[in-house]
Amino acid sequence: EMESKVSEGGLNVTLTIRLLMHGKEVGSIIGKKGETVKKMREESGARINISEGNCPERIVTITGPTDAIFKAFAMIAYKFEEDITNSMSNSTATSKPPVTLRLVVPASQCGSLIGKGGSKIKEIRESTGAQVQVAGDMLPNSTERAVTISGTPDAIIQCVKQICVVMLESPPKGATIPYRPKPASTPVIFAGGQAYTIQGQYAIPHPDQLTKLHQLAMQQTPFTPLGQTTPAFPVLTLVGKQRSSIVLPLGAITMSPCLCPGLDASPPASTHELTIPNDLIGCIIGRQGTKINEIRQMSGAQIKIANATEGSSERQITITGTPANISLAQYLINARLTSEVTGMGAL
Numbered sequence: 180e181m182e183s184k185v186s187e188g189g190l191n192v193t194l195t196i197r198l199l200m201h202g203k204e205v206g207s208i209i210g211k212k213g214e215t216v217k218k219m220r221e222e223s224g225a226r227i228n229i230s231e232g233n234c235p236e237r238i239v240t241i242t243g244p245t246d247a248i249f250k251a252f253a254m255i256a257y258k259f260e261e262d263i264t265n266s267m268s269n270s271t272a273t274s275k276p277p278v279t280l281r282l283v284v285p286a287s288q289c290g291s292l293i294g295k296g297g298s299k300i301k302e303i304r305e306s307t308g309a310q311v312q313v314a315g316d317m318l319p320n321s322t323e324r325a326v327t328i329s330g331t332p333d334a335i336i337q338c339v340k341q342i343c344v345v346m347l348e349s350p351p352k353g354a355t356i357p358y359r360p361k362p363a364s365t366p367v368i369f370a371g372g373q374a375y376t377i378q379g380q381y382a383i384p385h386p387d388q389l390t391k392l393h394q395l396a397m398q399q400t401p402f403t404p405l406g407q408t409t410p411a412f413p414v415l416t417l418v419g420k421q422r423s424s425i426v427l428p429l430g431a432i433t434m435s436p437c438l439c440p441g442l443d444a445s446p447p448a449s450t451h452e453l454t455i456p457n458d459l460i461g462c463i464i465g466r467q468g469t470k471i472n473e474i475r476q477m478s479g480a481q482i483k484i485a486n487a488t489e490g491s492s493e494r495q496i497t498i499t500g501t502p503a504n505i506s507l508a509q510y511l512i513n514a515r516l517t518s519e520v521t522g523m524g525a526l
Contacts, residue, residue, distance in 0.1 A: 191243065192244065192347060193243060193244060194242070194243070194244075194245055194248055194343055194347065195240060195241070195242045196240075196241045196242075196248055196252075196282060196339075196343070197237075197238055197239070197240050197241075197282065197283040197284075197323075197357070197358075198238070198239040198240075198241070198255075198280060198281060198282055198283065199236055199237075199238060199281040199282075199283050199318075199325060199358070199360075200236065200237050200238075200239055200281070201235065201236060201237075202234075202235060202236075202237065204241065204259070205229060205237045205508045206453075207258060207259070207262050207463070208229075208239065208258060209229065210229075210232075213256065216229070218254075219251055219254045219255070222250065222254065223242035223243070223248075223249050223250035223251035223254060223490060224241070224243060224244070224247040224250065225242065225250065225373050226240075226241070226242040226243055226245035226250040227239065227240070227251060228240045228242075230360065233362050234360040234361065234362050235360070236360035237360060238283065238358070238359070238360065245343055245347075248339075248343065249336060249339065249340060249343075252280075252335070252339045253332065253336050255280070256278050256280065256335045256336060257332050258377055259278045259279075259331050259332075260278050260281070260331075263276060263278065263348055264273060264437075277310070277329040277330050277331065278329065278330065278331065278332055278335055279327060279328070279329040280327075280328050280329075280335060281325050281326070281327050281328075282325070282326040282327075282328065282339075282342065283318065283323045283325060283326075283357075283358055284313075284323060284324055284325075284326050284342075284346070285320070285322060285323055285324075285351040285355040286317050286322050286323060286324050286422050287352040287355070287479055288345070288346055288349055288350075288351050288352060288496075289313050289324050289326070291345050291348070292313060292326065292342065292345050292346075293313055293350035299345065300313065303338060303341045303342070306337070306341070307330070307334050307337040307338040307341060308330055308331070308334040308337075309328050309329065309330035309331075309334035309335055309337070309338035310327075310328070310330055311326065311327070311328050311338060311342075312326070312327045313325075313326050314326070314327075318358035319358070319361070320356070320359070321355075321357055321358035321359070321374055322354075322355050322356045323355065323356070323357060323358045326342070329340075329425075335466055350486045367421065368380045397508075425469035448498045448499055448500055448501060449499070449500075449501075449502060449505065450497060450498065451497075451498045451499075451505045451509065452495060452496065452498075453495075453496040453498070453509070453512065454493045454494070454495055454496070455493060455494050455496055455512075455516075456492060456493055456494075457487060457491075457493060457494055459516055459519060460484065460494050462516065462518075462519040463484075463496075463512055463515050463516070464484065470515060471484070474508055474511045474512060474515070475508075477507065477511060478500070478506035478507040478508035478511060479500060479501075479502050479504045480498050480499060480500035480505055480507070480508040481498070481499040481500060482494070482496060482497070482498050482499075482508060483497045483499075484496050485497070496512070501503050
């Protein structure tokens with residue numbers, strides 16, 4: 180009955196479904212010279228867009244009338260099954276793993292998908308034979324959650340049909356901040372006021388943000404140690420002839436504690452204290468300390484966060500290091516706070 184409801188109104192209803200895929204899966208869908216995705220677009224009649232590359236994860240957006248979406252999903256599910264079959268012919272595994280797809284759904288629609296006491300999701304599992312799981316947490320910097328579906332291609336198609344019915348009946352509430360996968364993080368090094376990222380055997384000048392950030396931190400240095408015109412900074416200095424070409428082989432980079440030749444004394448370490456409201460401390464620490472560790476690594480400063488004291492709405496942060504380390508750490512902390520407050524999640 181549900182299916183007929185969708186297919187009756189199917190031609191008038193345009194839906195957009197977003198899928199989260201790993202690079203390998205995306206490659207399989209694109210095919211040689213884009214032939215597979217071209218065929219999927221033509222045969223299903225759905226629009227299939229794939230987000231920009233160089234990320235470990237990509238978003239595949241499928242838009243169109245519901246019946247076109249189901250056709251596109253069927254083609255993707257069968258393609259993945261074919262990939263599993265091919266990979267098994269070279270392995271000793273005897274049981275065939277299920278096809279798995281990850282949908283990205285606005286969190287405001289997940290309640291309807293789960294249903295009261297999990298009744299809806301249980302009904303979908305039982306009637307389609309597919310496994311369905313809704314992630315408890317939202318995807319980073321977004322208001323969307325991942326919904327993982329696994330099973331045979333037929334079970335997945337039936338499952339997607341039922342999920343579409345739920346999404347049509349319960350549109351998202353409020354604004355949705357879509358999930359955008361982050362590019363693969365590559366190490367960043369600083370040299371002569373320019374940031375470089377490592378790609379294979381080369382150091383490539385890093386786009387804007389970190390270079391600007393580095394320059395800003397340099398400008399904000401509270402004082403310059405005597406006899407030194409450039410503030411000391413934990414950098415990697417480029418040695419040998421620096422050509423104006425964009426790519427520098429890694430062999431041309433050596434570690435140097437300071438920017439100025441002939442000066443051994445590093446500036447004295449100093450300490451700076453900040454107070455941060457309790458409700459914002461989480462965005463600086465990050466999940467399992469990932470953000471604070473990034474800030475420590477990038478700034479070269481030691482950062483200690485005091486434990487919460489009873490009755491206090493603030494937490495003390497102590498930053499120790501050279502003036503340049505401290506100013507870069509402060510800058511990165513402020514950038515985290517700004518991105519949290521404005522909801523941009525820029526850094």
